[in-house]
Amino acid sequence: MPKGWLPLFPALLFWLSASCHGGSGSSAKVLLAADDHPLEYPTTQGLVAMNRYLTEKSGGRLSLDIFADSVLGEEKVTIEQTQLGILDINRVNVSPVAQISPELGVLVLPYLFRDQAHMRRVLDGEIGEELLGSLGRYNLVGLCFYDSGARNFYNRVRPILKPADLVGLKIRVQESAIMVGMVKALGGSPTPMAFGEVYSSLATGVIDGAENNWPSYEYTGHYQVAGYYSLDEHSRVPEIVLMSRRTWARLSPEERALIKEAARASVPAQRKLWSALEEKARRDVEANGARVNAIPDRRPFEEAMRPLYDQVLTDPKLRALVERIRAVP
Ligand code: GTR
Numbered sequence: 566m567p568k569g570w571l572p573l574f575p576a577l578l579f580w581l582s583a584s585c586h587g588g589s590g591s592s593a594k595v596l597l598a599a600d601d602h603p604l605e606y607p608t609t610q611g612l613v614a615m616n617r618y619l620t621e622k623s624g625g626r627l628s629l630d631i632f633a634d635s636v637l638g639e640e641k642v643t644i645e646q647t648q649l650g651i652l653d654i655n656r657v658n659v660s661p662v663a664q665i666s667p668e669l670g671v672l673v674l675p676y677l678f679r680d681q682a683h684m685r686r687v688l689d690g691e692i693g694e695e696l697l698g699s700l701g702r703y704n705l706v707g708l709c710f711y712d713s714g715a716r717n718f719y720n721r722v723r724p725i726l727k728p729a730d731l732v733g734l735k736i737r738v739q740e741s742a743i744m745v746g747m748v749k750a751l752g753g754s755p756t757p758m759a760f761g762e763v764y765s766s767l768a769t770g771v772i773d774g775a776e777n778n779w780p781s782y783e784y785t786g787h788y789q790v791a792g793y794y795s796l797d798e799h800s801r802v803p804e805i806v807l808m809s810r811r812t813w814a815r816l817s818p819e820e821r822a823l824i825k826e827a828a829r830a831s832v833p834a835q836r837k838l839w840s841a842l843e844e845k846a847r848r849d850v851e852a853n854g855a856r857v858n859a860i861p862d863r864r865p866f867e868e869a870m871r872p873l874y875d876q877v878l879t880d881p882k883l884r885a886l887v888e889r890i891r892a893v894p
Contacts, residue, residue: 594627594820596812598654599643601635601760606784607842608656608804609633611711611835615806618827627820629654639759641740648704650811658713659802660741668699670877671886673743675799675870676863678890681712684801685836687893692886697805704810708828711804712839713778718795719787720774721767724858725795728752728869737763737775743877747799748776750870760785767791780839783846788855797860799870806831 598616600609609631616629637643637652640661646652648665663670671677678684687693688710697707718725720734731753738744740757748755756772766772767790774791776799782788806828813821851857860866878884 593625594816595630596628596653597637597651598629598631598656599635599637599646599652600631600633600656601640601643602633602781602784604631604633606633606780607835607838608711610838611804611806611831612654612656614834615827615831618830619823622823622827623820627823635761639761641759644807647807647809650704650809653809653812654708655807655809656711656804657807658739659710659805660739660744662700662805662807663741663743665703666700667877667880667883668696668886669805670743671883671890672696673741673800673802674874674877674887675747676867677887678801681714681801683893684803685712687890688803690893692889692893700807701810706808706810706813708806708808708825709832711806711832711835713802713804714780714839714843715798716776716778716800716802717782717797718774718776718799719782719791719855720793721770721791722773722793724793724856725797726858726860728865734773735771737766737772743873746873746876747870750873751866752869763787764790778843779846779850780842782855783850788850788853792855794850794855794857795860796858797863797866799866 598612600606600612602609612629612631616631620628638646640657643652643655644657644661644665647655659669659672663673678687693710697709700707718731718736720736722734723730725731728751731748731751734753735756736748736753737758738748738755740759745755745757758766758772763772763775764785764787767775767787775787777787782794788794808824816824874887878887
């Protein structure tokens with residue numbers, strides 16, 4: 566099915582007639598929500614948990630209509646739609662959001678977080694709140710962050726043990742300049758591409774590899790066509806739930822508070838599903854023949870990517886943000 570604007574029209578008609586799209590005149594407000602993963606994936610299930618909370622606490626006056634599986638478009642498109650108020654709620658990865666928000670770009674930097682616990686402490690604390698709040702100037706409201714694990718390189722050609730192993734490989738990256746810079750810094754050839762195009766590009770040899778966490782590697786079937794998965798854990802770019810500032814402006818203070826509360830309440834549910842799936846996905850892809858290799862020494866990766874920090878952190882405020890993140894115990 567083609568993805569992008571076209572399939573949006575039936576949804577738009579439905580949403581206009583059924584819900585008045587959060588308009589002040591309607592008694593029941595149904596907010597249009599998107600995710601690029603299937604309904605059963607932890608991020609989409611996070612939205613499901615959010616909807617359950619909203620529906621229950623509002624007595625059915627406020628709810629989400631969730632469109633999974635990128636039916637409303639790939640992330641780059643849906644982020645624009647959210648800024649415009651065509652989409653109300655959008656769960657995306659932070660990498661493409663970094664294209665519009667330099668502050669969020671900091672979270673994309675390789676080897677920024679020490680581990681998952683560190684990432685959660687940063688995002689659950691005042692830095693996370695500040696970052697969510699910083700999106701207003703881009704016509705977005707940040708509602709909450711979700712887990713996304715560590716991203717690793719995978720490809721069809723050879724195991725990656727050191728940066729030089731990436732030389733000559735065409736690696737798909739998210740549509741994000743920082744991700745492009747990251748692969749370049751390691752010596753690979755970055756190819757930015759929408760998520761939905763990666764499987765066929767791997768299968769036909771248009772690209773040699775990509776990078777992602779365990780669950781995405783499994784759910785997309787990429788392990789079937791790019792069986793070398795190398796545990797370099799170069800980044801932990803979180804997922805984020807965004808809301809359109811235009812929709813937000815049309816809601817009452819009580820409704821806004823309830824949405825914020827529902828988003829927060831969905832985080833533990835998403836994390837629980839995430840942790841369980843991370844382990845299962847690893848077992849499944851290995852059982853299905855993926856060749857996984859550890860990287861005994863990740864320092865050469867970290868060192869090769871250090872110049873990227875200078876390229877991205879041109880503003881002293883961003884530099885200070887990195888220092889604050891690193892200082893979180
Ligand atoms: C996944 C993320 C998706 C998408 C994808 C990608 O980890 O959950 O939303 O950003 O990566 O690589 O495009």
